[in-house]
Amino acid sequence: MPLLSEKVTAETGRILAEMREPVRMTCFTQPECHSCQRVVDLAGEVAALSPRLRLEVKDLLADAPEAARLGISRVPTLALAREGNAWTPVRYAGLPAGHEFGAFLRTLLLLSTGRGMPGVDAAAVAPITRPADLKIFVLAA
Amino acid sequence: MVYLCNSIAAASALVTVEVIDADSFPDLVARYQVGAVPKVVINETTVVLDVVPAADVIARIAAS
Numbered sequence: 010m011p012l013l014s015e016k017v018t019a020e021t022g023r024i025l026a027e028m029r030e031p032v033r034m035t036c037f038t039q040p041e042c043h044s045c046q047r048v049v050d051l052a053g054e055v056a057a058l059s060p061r062l063r064l065e066v067k068d069l070l071a072d073a074p075e076a077a078r079l080g081i082s083r084v085p086t087l088a089l090a091r092e093g094n095a096w097t098p099v100r101y102a103g104l105p106a107g108h109e110f111g112a113f114l115r116t117l118l119l120l121s122t123g124r125g126m127p128g129v130d131a132a133a134v135a136p137i138t139r140p141a142d143l144k145i146f147v148l149a150a
Numbered sequence: 151m152v153y154l155c156n157s158i159a160a161a162s163a164l165v166t167v168e169v170i171d172a173d174s175f176p177d178l179v180a181r182y183q184v185g186a187v188p189k190v191v192i193n194e195t196t197v198v199l200d201v202v203p204a205a206d207v208i209a210r211i212a213a214s
Contacts, residue, residue, distance in 0.1 A: 044174060080166065083175065098159035103171025112152040125157030129204050134162035136212040141165045143155050143211070144191040146184045149171045 012051045012106070018058065024114050025059040028121040031092035034064045037076055039084045048085040048104050055114075061121060063092065080142070091120050107149040151188040151201050158208060165211065 013021065034052050038045035049066055056064040069076050069084050079088050079097050087105065090097040099120070105113035119125045152169055159165040172179050172187055182191050190198040190207070196214040198207060 096163060098166055099156050100168045102168055103174030105169070109152065109169065115153050116156045119157060119160050123160070125160050126154050126204060129154065129157040130161055133204065134158055134208055136208060137162050137164050138212065139164065141193055141211045141214060143165065143167045144182065145152055145155055145167060145169050146172045146179065146182065146187050146189045147152060147169060148173060148187050150173055
């Protein structure tokens with residue numbers, strides 16, 4: 010049974026139609042992870058709605074070098090990046106559903122178009138001169 | 151707050167974001183003492199609670 014309702018699927022397809030450059034979603038899983046399949050299923054349903062989205066599924070241990078390169082140490086984690094770009098700025102740990110699904114879709118658009126929140130551009134972030142890692146705790150349900 | 155932080159990460163090659171579903175990772179909730187969401191932890195130390203303007207978040211990242 011699909012995770013997205015018919016209505017949400019249709020609306021998601023409309024939103025993703027605005028994508029320009031392709032975006033890669035890399036889902037890191039492990040066999041004993043009970044919640045991983047739901048993230049893979051959700052990402053798969055979303056990926057099926059745009060030819061500019063690609064989903065790859067990796068194992069945290071079998072693909073340890075790539076996980077380490079992306080700074081991923083827990084599952085399920087969905088790493089988002091513009092296709093062909095090694096820079097992977099956003100990771101989702103856990104299911105990006107419920108209240109977080111809208112921001113998740115807008116982030117896919119952001120990575121695809123390069124247009125984010127108004128006023129947040131290269132000039133605005135220029136004061137940031139050192140590497141920073143942000144952890145944002147949310148409740149998806 | 152998530153979209154704001156993701157926008158900052160997309161604009162700055164120095165910033166990465168991990169969006170964590172608190173229900174899925176109780177160990178992290180305990181480690182980072184998450185009592186309410188959204189909660190942003192910058193470089194393991196600086197904490198931003200609630201929704202604040204973009205310029206404030208950028209300033210706190212720059213100062214961390």
